[in-house]
Amino acid sequence: MYQPLEITRVHIPDVRQLQAISMDTFTEAFSADNSAENMRQYLDKAFSIEKLQSEIQDPNTRFYFALNDKKVIGYLKINFGTSQTVPQDEKAVEIERIYLSSAFYGKNIGQQLIAKAIEIARQADAPFIWLGVWEHNPRAIRFYSKNGFVAFDEHLFMLGEEAQRDLLMKRLL
Numbered sequence: 001m002y003q004p005l006e007i008t009r010v011h012i013p014d015v016r017q018l019q020a021i022s023m024d025t026f027t028e029a030f031s032a033d034n035s036a037e038n039m040r041q042y043l044d045k046a047f048s049i050e051k052l053q054s055e056i057q058d059p060n061t062r063f064y065f066a067l068n069d070k071k072v073i074g075y076l077k078i079n080f081g082t083s084q085t086v087p088q089d090e091k092a093v094e095i096e097r098i099y100l101s102s103a104f105y106g107k108n109i110g111q112q113l114i115a116k117a118i119e120i121a122r123q124a125d126a127p128f129i130w131l132g133v134w135e136h137n138p139r140a141i142r143f144y145s146k147n148g149f150v151a152f153d154e155h156l157f158m159l160g161e162e163a164q165r166d167l168l169m170k171r172l173l
Contacts, residue, residue: 004113010063010075015052017061021072022047025099030159038160058083064116066100066109076098076113078120086155086168088130093121096132111158114147122173130170132157144169 010018023043031039045051055061060083067075077097079085083092095117100109121129132155133140149169156163 005109005153006067006070007064007069007076007112007116010056010065014052014065015049015056017065017072018052018056018075019047019049021075021101022099023073025101026103029099031034034159037155038162041160046166050103062120065115066113068104068109072106074098074109078116078117080124086132088126091126093117093124093126093129095129110143111147118171118173126173128170128172130168132166132168135165136166141167147171147173
């Protein structure tokens with residue numbers, strides 16, 4: 001039985017933990033479907049200590065850890081305003097990342113993280129919350145659809161040297 005989930009805000013002293021959970025969960029989720037070289041390029045660029053520190057310090061970006069029994073098992077990253085990865089409504093909120101250690105899939109933790117993101121978006125009086133999801137990730141697409149998100153556009157996501165198509169999905173608030 002798992003302890004109740006604790007969701008806490010990430011701060012600069014947490015950057016190494018953030019880097020570790022980011023690299024571990026991204027690798028678990030996507031390494032089987034992508035080349036080692038593209039994965040390495042992406043991980044080095046997206047999860048460098050310098051980049052993560054800069055993002056933590058960005059007033060329009062927030063990270064939250066998912067903790068189980070005081071252990072980091074996943075995280076949430078949300079963006080506001082000009083920090084959205086694809087320009088949307090200035091008042092919209094983007095869920096850029098929800099990642100969990102695979103041992104915790106199917107344990108209602110992703111549900112709690114998405115609920116936290118929706119709560120934050122509502123507090124910010126956002127008209128909608130949105131995200132991008134890889135077209136070849138049917139599990140995530142089903143999860144977001146179940147939570148009221150609908151596809152409205154697409155964009156390219158660069159994983160190393162490979163351009164991949166992401167569906168953009170949103171939920172009105």
